[in-house]
Each structure stands twice: as structure tokens, then as C-alpha cells.
Amino acid sequence: MLVAGPAATAAPEEGPVHFADQSWSETDRAWFYGASQGSQIMPYAWFLSLEAPEGGGLFVADRLERFGYLPNPYDGRTGPATGLPVGFVKDVDDRGEWVGMTCAACHVNRVSLRGRTIQIDGGPTNADMFAFIAELGRALTLTASDDARFDRFARRVIPAELSGQGGADRRRLRASLTRFAGDFARYVEQSRARVAWGPGRLDAFGMIFNRATGMDLRDPRNIAEPNAPVSYPFLWDTSWHDWVQWNGSAPNNLVVERLGRNVGEVLGVFAHADIREPTLPPLWFQTSADRLNLMRIEGRLRDLTAPGWPNAVAPPTESQRQDAAAGKVLYDRLCLSCHAIAPTGPDRRQSVTLTPLDRIGTDPAMARNAESRQAFSGILEGVRMPFLVTTPPLPERLRSLDLVAAIVAGAILEPVDLLQNPSRLGADQADIVARLLKRGASEREARNELLNTMSGAGGKDLVARFLGDRRDRDLLVYKARPLNGAWATGPFLHNGSVPNLYELLLPSDQRSKTFRVGSREIDETKIGFRSDIGPFLFDTSLPGNSNAGHEGPDYGTSNLTEAERRQLIEYLRTL
Structure with missing residues (x-):
């Protein structure tokens, strides 16, 4: 069964887009396409004002379709149109307005069958992420270095009523842009692999390792070539699996385990993380990762089902x-x-099969990197994360995967946005948390469970278990998952x-x-x-x-x- 989409869902040459029936309403889909997870690539006004390196048009003029990203049919429906594609959103915090990526950028796809265009929610994107960041880096460098290009950029960024301040605002803007362009250029080079990833793939673990243990920890010794690209996994039913990731490295039964997986993911795609030398326990980090929204996203995905073969378009003989x-x-x-x-019904919990590498015989690079890549703990050496007697202090060097897990624990337990600013957990959000965590619990119960999971003693016990579950496991395995919907993946x-x-x-x-x-x-x-x-x-x-x-x-x-x-x-x- 296919569901007709909004009239503006497709580029003109594609014709109308239809949505596979995957148990989501249009409201679910529209929310998922624009739900921020705390990713912050750069200031929002900068992104919309940059020109493409070639051609003279704006970088976002084609809604990033040249990289394989998809136009957002819901853009402008409840507010001003942004021109951003599916999965690119405005993230707002105390530091300003940012453009960021959310889950939908990497996990929504389109297929074409007998002239019909079908959108697959939770499907692996066909986009080329490295091509995107490489061209974005070139655009930043050219804008910072070319006077005429910067002048046009500045006129778009700085409102006319603020532009008559003796040029001080433009000088500050150019200095900020120059610093940012240099940092982003280094990030692009650190993400460059000798074997190109191409569309539909990236070295997700390599990118997360580089950002969390290298850039965020400010330790260049931990940067390594991301040379083990994998396909973007499809997401339907994933929330119900006991282990996730291609190598089954992430436990997934507890709320905090699913939250940890998602916080680690957003750290890899531009979440801001302020990791400083520790002072007093308990240890945590300030981060832009939106833990509440990540839990809401996970909750929506638990309702997503696999797309069936479109028999109405291509009926079987x-x-x-x-x-x-x-x-x-x-x-x-x-x-x-x-x-x-895959099970059906309201409870679809499932144990997945993890097959040893020497038996499955597929390319070993991803599993071996996860199992063997090491990182220096740097300023975190000797600390316990979370700060419990049962959690061993971080050694000078350890497996990169375990250091990332410890950093994720610090990000999860950071209490600023919920404990110091409880107004951010409003009644509407508490209702959603209640639905996701308790399936009918009161707002008080949902709020208490959320806060305890994040920061209470019980939460620290759960985080400690989250860390310990992976440390003694064999990571030289690959996950065999249900194949429902595989025709589209x-x-x-x-x-x-x-x-x-x-x-x-x-x-x-x-x-x-x-x-x-x-x-x-x-x-x-x-x-x-x-x-x-x-x-x-x-x-x-x-x-x-x-x-x-x-x-x-x-x-x-x-x-x-x-x-x-x-x-x-x-x-x-x-x-």
C-alpha cells in the first residue's frame, strides 16, 4: 500500500512522490524530518548565506539535492520556508541559532519503480556525505579569503540596520569566519579516506572516534583515517533489537542504552561538546546533544514498520x-x-544473531577497527565516568570505542539543561516522555524517570552497566538482522x-x-x-x-x- 504525499514532495522531473505505508502518520513523518537532535554544523545564517564554490548561486539553492539529499515536503508548512532538505534543521540554544543534521538526513530514501517514486522512511540514504562536507569546506574557505565573495556573504548575514557601525561588525564576522573555515578545512582533511566512500556509505565509527576522542577531547593523537565505510543501516525494528550497530557493539535493551547510542551518533555529526579538564565528581560534559529529543526520535522509530513490496505498482505474477x-x-x-x-504487534523485541568474523568471511575492516583502535584518554586519564567505585579509572590508553562510551556517559549525565533549567521540560514534552517511557505513566512519573535516568544514582548505575556491557565482549562479529523490507535497502x-x-x-x-x-x-x-x-x-x-x-x-x-x-x-x- 502506498500513501499519497503532499504536492510539493518531488523535484519536477520525478513527478509526485508516494510514501510507503510504514505505520506512520503524516504528522509522525513531518516531525521526524525536522526534529533537531542537537547537531550544530555552523551558524544558521552563515549556512543560508554561503555561495557554492562554483556557479555563483547559494550553497543551498538546490536544497542539497546534488549530494543526494531529499527535498522536505513539509518545509514552510508551520513556519517560514527554509529551503533545507529532509534532515537539515535549525537548532537553537543559548549559544545562538545553528544548522544541524538529524536522523532523517541519513535514514530516509527514495526508490523508483516502474516510473513511480516512493519515499522510504527509515531507509538508508543515497546521499554522499563526504562530498557535502568537502564542498562546504571549499565554500567556507573561498568566502573567508575572497573580498567580493565575503562582501556578498556579509550583506546577507548582517541586517542592514546593523551594518552602519564603522565596519566593526564586518571585521568581527570575517575573523570568526576565517577561524571557522580553517577548523572546518582541517576537519574535512581528517575525514578524507584514500578509498572514497561514495553515495550511501560513511565510516560512522571512524567519524565518531575522530570527533569525540580527537576534536572534542582536543587530542590530535587520536585522529585516524576513517577507512572502514559501511552502508547506512535501515531503522525499522532497530529499536527493538537487543544489540545494534553492524558489529553488534551497542547494547540496546535499556532506555539509557538507546540514549547512549544516539548521543554517540550526534557527537559524530557536529554536536557541540565542551570537554574540559575534570575538577570535582560527578563528572559530566556540556553538550548540545538534545537528549530529550533523541528519546522522542527513538520513540517514533519504535512505531515504524518495514515497507512492503509495492504490489499495487508491480504486482507479482x-x-x-x-x-x-x-x-x-x-x-x-x-x-x-x-x-x-521480524515479530509483529505492539511488542517486537528480538534477539539478533551475531556471527563471528571468521565464519561470515565478509570484509573485516569495520569490525577490526572497532575492536583494535586505541585512543589516549588525555585530560580524562585517571577519572571514573560515571564516578562510581565500581567503574575503573580511565587508563592512559584504551580502546577508542570504550573512550567514546565514557564520553557519552559524561554527556548523558550532564544536568544543565534539565536540572538547572527545568522549564525546558514543559508539560507538552512531559506528555511525550510519558508516552515513550511509560506508555501511559503520569507526567510526574515520566519526569522523575527521565531525571533519574540522566543524573540520579540509579541512572549512574545504568550508565555503568551500559559501559560494562561492551568491554569484555568479542567485537569481531557482524550482526544478522531480520530482512523485512530488504528490497528497498x-x-x-x-x-x-x-x-x-x-x-x-x-x-x-x-x-x-x-x-x-x-x-x-x-x-x-x-x-x-x-x-x-x-x-x-x-x-x-x-x-x-x-x-x-x-x-x-x-x-x-x-x-x-x-x-x-x-x-x-x-x-x-x-x-
């Missing part, structure tokens, strides 16, 4: 239905032990190295060595996106891009007949 029935028998025998069918494997489900069922030596990435057009036969078109050439021979693994007797790919592959494909289409 009788032969395909027969193949799907035969494919279910094969799936139950060959696949079900790892890729369980290619390319496949954690690093996006296999273009379609058909090739995933082949031995790796028969899979494409190179293919194009960036198309939104569904390949109906092989189930994935068309790999003969697209702006980016994916080369599986490059480091981090291996398409090996998920083959052999354990996976049935060595013994499948061509007919059996077709049957499995048809069944997977129905999930």
Missing part, C-alpha cells in the same frame, strides 16, 4: 507467487537461523559491496567486481538498485570494499541451483 512459496521452504532451512522473521553486506540480493546468493567469485552506485531505480529481477547506472564506481578490489563472504556450506550459496536462487529472491521480495 502467478509464477512469482509459486516461487515465493517454494522460496519460503528454502529460507526456513538455509537463512532463518540467522535472519529471523541495497547494496548489500555491511559495506555495500554486493549490488543486489541475487548476487548475494552467488559464490563471491561470481559477484560483480565493479558496479555503479547512486541509482534509485529498483532492479526488479535481482532486487537491489540498478548497478549499471549511477554517479559512483564501486571497486570491490579496494581496501574496505571486499565483497567476499556470506557463502559456502553454511549459507547454501555453493549448492543452490539457479531455480532455487529465483525462489529465494521471490520470497525475500515478500518480506
Whole structure:
């Protein structure tokens, strides 16, 4: 089933956009597209006033569609139009107005099927994030260094009524912009990998490690090349899994565990974090990460369900239905032990399968980086986070993943915005928190639980458990999750190295060595996106891009007949 979207949902050449039925209302969708998570890329007025490096137009003139981001059909519906795409929002705090990214920037996608454009909420974006930050860095550098370009920028940023102050405001603006442009240029270079990520991928852990342990901790020794890109995961049902991330490194059963995962994510995408040398316990950090909104976002995502194959657009033939029935028998025998069918109903909790790296045989870069990358604790050496006797002091060096978890704990426990400014937790927000945390609890209960989770003794115990759950675990694993909705999520494997489900069922030596990435057009036969078109050439021979693994007797790919592959494909289409 498809749901018609607002009239302004598509670029003119695409025609109208329809939304897959995923158990969300239009209100849910509109809120998710613009819900701030505390990401702060740069001052909001600067972002809207920058010119693109080439062509003379504004950087945001095409709503960032050139990078693969999607126009926001709800922009301007409840306030002034911004021209920002899905997942780019204004974040406002005591420091000013900022432009930032939210979950929707990376987890909403569109597919094209038989001329119909379908929007997939929670689907992996097709955007090229590195191309975005690289061009943004060039725009900043040119604006700071070129007099004419800066003059145009300043006229847009500084209101006319404030521009007649002897030029002092313009000098301050240029000095601030020059400093920021230099810092951003360094950030771009620290994010550059020798093997390009391309559309639909990024090294999320590498970016989080660099920002949290390098930039935010102000320790350049902790910066490393983000050389293990992975595909953006799809989000439906993720909130219900006991372990998340491609390598199953994040526990996900408790409210604080889900909050910790999301705080870590926003630290990686431009959240402001003020990590200073500790003085007195309990230790925390000031951060722009919006913990309340992150919990609200997670709550909305718990209601999101997988998109079904659009039978109204591409109905199955009788032969395909027969193949799907035969494919279910094969799936139950060959696949079900790892890729369980997602539960339905109000409680969809599920234990996922974590497969050892030496068994799955897929590209090891992401899992090995998470398991082995080390960082200096710097000014945090010797402290306990949270400050409990049962939490060991941070050593001089430790695993980057564990140092990030400790930094996340400090961000979660920071009490300023809720305890010192309780008015920020208004009645409307308390209602939402009550719905998300207690499913019907009173406002007082919801508020108390939220505050205890953040800052109370019970909350610290939970955070300590959150830290301890991962430290002694084997991280050389990859997660096998339910495959419902997989038809809309290619390319496949954690690093996006296999273009379609058909090739995933082949031995790796028969899979494409190179293919194009960036198309939104569904390949109906092989189930994935068309790999003969697209702006980016994916080369599986490059480091981090291996398409090996998920083959052999354990996976049935060595013994499948061509007919059996077709049957499995048809069944997977129905999930």
C-alpha cells in the first residue's frame, strides 16, 4: 500500500512522490524530518548565506539535492520556508541559532519503480556525505579569503540596520569566519579516506572516534583515517533489537542504552561538546546533544514498520507467487537461523544473531577497527565516568570505542539543561516522555524517570552497566538482522559491496567486481538498485570494499541451483 504525499514532495522531473505505508502518520513523518537532535554544523545564517564554490548561486539553492539529499515536503508548512532538505534543521540554544543534521538526513530514501517514486522512511540514504562536507569546506574557505565573495556573504548575514557601525561588525564576522573555515578545512582533511566512500556509505565509527576522542577531547593523537565505510543501516525494528550497530557493539535493551547510542551518533555529526579538564565528581560534559529529543526520535522509530513490496505498482505474477512459496521452504532451512522473521504487534523485541568474523568471511575492516583502535584518554586519564567505585579509572590508553562510551556517559549525565533549567521540560514534552517511557505513566512519573535516568544514582548505575556491557565482549562479529523490507535497502553486506540480493546468493567469485552506485531505480529481477547506472564506481578490489563472504556450506550459496536462487529472491521480495 502506498500513501499519497503532499504536492510539493518531488523535484519536477520525478513527478509526485508516494510514501510507503510504514505505520506512520503524516504528522509522525513531518516531525521526524525536522526534529533537531542537537547537531550544530555552523551558524544558521552563515549556512543560508554561503555561495557554492562554483556557479555563483547559494550553497543551498538546490536544497542539497546534488549530494543526494531529499527535498522536505513539509518545509514552510508551520513556519517560514527554509529551503533545507529532509534532515537539515535549525537548532537553537543559548549559544545562538545553528544548522544541524538529524536522523532523517541519513535514514530516509527514495526508490523508483516502474516510473513511480516512493519515499522510504527509515531507509538508508543515497546521499554522499563526504562530498557535502568537502564542498562546504571549499565554500567556507573561498568566502573567508575572497573580498567580493565575503562582501556578498556579509550583506546577507548582517541586517542592514546593523551594518552602519564603522565596519566593526564586518571585521568581527570575517575573523570568526576565517577561524571557522580553517577548523572546518582541517576537519574535512581528517575525514578524507584514500578509498572514497561514495553515495550511501560513511565510516560512522571512524567519524565518531575522530570527533569525540580527537576534536572534542582536543587530542590530535587520536585522529585516524576513517577507512572502514559501511552502508547506512535501515531503522525499522532497530529499536527493538537487543544489540545494534553492524558489529553488534551497542547494547540496546535499556532506555539509557538507546540514549547512549544516539548521543554517540550526534557527537559524530557536529554536536557541540565542551570537554574540559575534570575538577570535582560527578563528572559530566556540556553538550548540545538534545537528549530529550533523541528519546522522542527513538520513540517514533519504535512505531515504524518495514515497507512492503509495492504490489499495487508491480504486482507479482502467478509464477512469482509459486516461487515465493517454494522460496519460503528454502529460507526456513538455509537463512532463518540467522535472519529471523521480524515479530509483529505492539511488542517486537528480538534477539539478533551475531556471527563471528571468521565464519561470515565478509570484509573485516569495520569490525577490526572497532575492536583494535586505541585512543589516549588525555585530560580524562585517571577519572571514573560515571564516578562510581565500581567503574575503573580511565587508563592512559584504551580502546577508542570504550573512550567514546565514557564520553557519552559524561554527556548523558550532564544536568544543565534539565536540572538547572527545568522549564525546558514543559508539560507538552512531559506528555511525550510519558508516552515513550511509560506508555501511559503520569507526567510526574515520566519526569522523575527521565531525571533519574540522566543524573540520579540509579541512572549512574545504568550508565555503568551500559559501559560494562561492551568491554569484555568479542567485537569481531557482524550482526544478522531480520530482512523485512530488504528490497528497498541495497547494496548489500555491511559495506555495500554486493549490488543486489541475487548476487548475494552467488559464490563471491561470481559477484560483480565493479558496479555503479547512486541509482534509485529498483532492479526488479535481482532486487537491489540498478548497478549499471549511477554517479559512483564501486571497486570491490579496494581496501574496505571486499565483497567476499556470506557463502559456502553454511549459507547454501555453493549448492543452490539457479531455480532455487529465483525462489529465494521471490520470497525475500515478500518480506
